[in-house]
Amino acid sequence: MSEQKIKDEINKILSSPTDGTVTVLSCLLLVQDEIGYIPDEAVEEIASFLKTSINEVWGVATFYTNFRFTPPCKNILEVCWGPTCHLKGAPDLISGFLDKLNLEEEGDSKDKDVSVRYNTCLGACQQAPVISINHSLRGNVKVSEISNIIDFVAD
Amino acid sequence: MVVRDTKVKLKIDGIEVEADPGQNVLQAALDAGLYIPYLCYYPGMKSFGACRMCLVKVEQPGPDGVMKPLPGAPASCTTPVAEGMVVTTNLKETKDLRKGIMELLISEHPHGCLTCHRIDLCGPSDICLRHVSVNDRCVTCPKNERCELKDTVRYMEMDLDTPLTYNNRNLPLEVKDPLWDMDMNLCIVCGRCVRICSEIRGDNALTFISRSGRSLIGTSNGGSLLESGCEFCGACIDVCPTGALVEKDFKWDKPSKIVKSICPHCPVGCELKMEIDKKNRLIRSVGNLEGPANKGQLCFRGKFGLNFVNDNNRITKPLIRVNGELVETTFKNAISVVANNLNKYSGKEFAALISPTATNEDAYVLQKFTRLIMGSNNIDVSSNVVPEITDEIFRMTGIPGSSSSIWDLEHSKSIMIVSSNLTEKQNVLGVPIKKAIDNGAKLVVIDQRETELTRFAAKWLKPKYGTELHLIAGMIKVILDEVLDDHDFIEQYTLGIQDLKKSLWSFDIINVSNISGVSVEDIREAARIIGNDSPAGILYALELLPSQLRAECTKALVNLALVTGSLGRDSGGIFPLFDGANEQGIKDVGCSNTFLPGYRLISDNSSINYFQDVWGSNLNNSSGIPLGQFNREVFSGQIKALMTIGENATLINGNDSEFKESIAKLDFFVTTDYSNNEITSLADVIFPAAVFSEKSGTFTNIEKRIQFIRPGMTSKDEVSEDWYTLIQIAKAMGSSKFEYKSSEEIFSDISNEVSMYSDISYDLLDKEGIVWTPNSWSELFSDKKSENSTNNQDILLKFDPINFTDDIEVITSKEFPYLLVQGRVLFDEELSNVKLENGRYKSQTNPVFDLHPEDASKLGIVEGQTIEVISQENKIQGIVGLKSTQPGVVSHKSMFGDLINQLQISKNFQVSKNTDLNLVPISIKKL
Structure with a gap:
């Protein structure tokens, strides 16, 4: 997308009717929900939309680890590392997924197919360990399934 | 000033302390001379409560009068004082808490400077050998020996014999921005810089990035400060308690003395602390928190633009022109050359110009010299190119300059700025204005261009060129029509409202809208802002106005201020924005073609007689040539000899090239200057002049505050203060009326002869600058008016009907449309x-x-x-x-x-x- 196009898009998003209080955070969330990340232009547009400074927006955006500043990969894989999942074997799952995708830490795979993110709780503890693939949950995941899951996602 | 008469009494460490209600415990303790360690708190800013260094134990009487401890150990910077409170700062328990937090803090800060066993053994120039690894050495920190963090840690007497495991952040040094360096490895994230930038300066150029353990200071997306809205005031550097933010120039140098003085760049008159090193260089300037005009703030010129005093190319010896060449000579010889030459001229043939950075003492001696010895009234300050903006206020209200103090603006309900780029020219004035806006004041800007402050404006009116007068008159009309005027004020303090009303009788807003191109609704709204939310602060430079409109426009603005009752209050006021640092003071002491010292008219016989008595000689009683006509009079041969005093005393804002041409026509031109420039190259005699950091004397700022400038540096060779040079010339010309040995003696003459400066002495100024008010104002606005004064129409503020001229000079032409x-x-x-x-x-x-x-x-x-x-x-x-x-x-x-x-x-x-x-x-x- 060209810079102008992104700007127009963001302005459209920002001026869409919203309920409740409009804050820097609510604007950032809107943008991230719509285009999946916070581009540079969004910081500037939100600042001028709310008559505040770019630094203020940037400060809020970097405070929350859920905001990302680069386009996300095609698929988003979230691995729960909450206490229940942890006890039921999440650490092995995490290292398994990371090995499979050649990653050291949570992040994007080199081929930009899968973004791996840790999640504090996916809210399905009775099925721990839980993962979410593109926002759909999958429970009782076993280490042996990792290869299949990745191959399935990457297709 | 809000007067608080009820004080709160509390006990801090057994000492009875009185505090203002609303103050916090830390402030109360510091005011009483008791120290509690702190890092994130900074005087003048809101408390933040981040560093937890100021933890104390507090007991407070409950509703039943029984003392109850506050839970835990509250931070004294966020605990408001209360009657009967008992605060203990030095319990072992709280001390241990502080130590624990400090240990965590410095676990991310290089601390060789704290743990090295040689801290107290090393001399200032010892070479560090091998006690501490290179990165952590005290000598590799630019804040070495002036670090607030180190002082705090050492005050806390921590046991740091065993080095803590210290995690070096290993971040690269940021050296890309032009004026300072940023070392995030030294940052303790106290947030002072972020807060001063948003809270005090209103710029938001810095922010906290990320959170928790990784949180640091930076700009949006790591961009440059240029892009982030920085105004380069350097306030963040001044408040940084560590070496994280430091000036690039003289980064590693340490001052050998610190001297308070006044910035010579603009009329705000910021008090700064000059840091002078052993080599007699001005290495740094820091805004003085106690400075009444600036409250610790500076701008990029006061912070980074003072290096000229260290210039290696300074003129240090007098120069005279021999066979067309400038050659060095002795001071004595130069004096006699000048005396011999000036003896040839008298009266109108002589003219003198003084730079706005000259002191009141220089100016007083120059005007006395010009009047007494040369018999001329051709004298002016070189920055006085738009005299109308102050003259008209003086005529209508009897006050020759601003009506209020700078920080009165902070409490103004509304502010109007007319054709002025003040955040660039009088930057620190923007600080109270932004603060007022932050507190809910509304800003009206009348300007064709976008300036820094237009982004804060509630209404930004963009009238066509030359229609500002109609627009302002239109606003007055709306205020009168909608009865938004301050009736009581007009009744009590003013004269001639009927004349003004009559002159606006047939005035039509729709017509104004057509002429100015501003919609009727906008004019009405702007007028309502100023009318409803008075007292208003009205600031104007009238830079973009046609010259023949400036006087009328000033009149209109004074009328507006009177209609809204914005004068003589503790907020609002009218501020003509001139450029010269000491222009106010120089005019006060009589460097003017029409006024003798103290604004006594030359044309008034009693004034002339007074000064003839005091100075014991006859004086020329015809007004001098106005500054704007200097060039013409030189060309016509009327002015034959010219003296300019102070650095680069050319016509600021004037036509420089024409001025240079006219100088070449002069028979004799003597100047004092600190460095060579185009003007000195035309001089017959040049005296080396002292710069502000070498002078002692007084400046009077835009709010009419007389402030002390103190010498921090010593002058080289034959560099001398201008008044000294002048009295030597006067003596050589045979006068005995210039027996001054110090600037203090000159000032005592000033305070005897200038009524506004009476009762003011160096001793008083040494404590704090003093604002003078004209006697008529003290009388008019005093609570207890005498019978006589209510009948005294002379002291009332006068309305003046506005004259509209259609005859606007068209500066565009066919060639330049x-x-x-x-x-x-x-x-x-x-x-x-x-x-x-x-x-x-x-x-x-x-x-x-x-x-x-x-x-x-x-x-x-x-x-x-x-x-x-x-x-x-x-x-x-x-x-x-x-x-x-x-x-x-x-x-x-x-x-x-x-x-x-x-x-x-x-x-x-x-x-x-x-x-x-x-x-x-x-x-x-x-x-």
């Missing part, structure tokens, strides 16, 4: 094209010239096309934009940073000469 208006902003996305060049940020911007769409289509120009803009003297290429506010006006914006680039290039005193932002007639060529 467009007006170029220049503005500056802090941040603009389109302009913020900042690139790295040799590891430094540079703003690389093609100038954008905004045309009005109508003009563009007439010329057949489209957006983005390259054009050439041609003025009489210059040609610039740029890209076309279509955002001009009016047909016929081409606006050009540049980022604040552009000036910074210039500042870097200029080795000389260029910074002090305000770059003009006036209107320029231009033509446009397609390329």
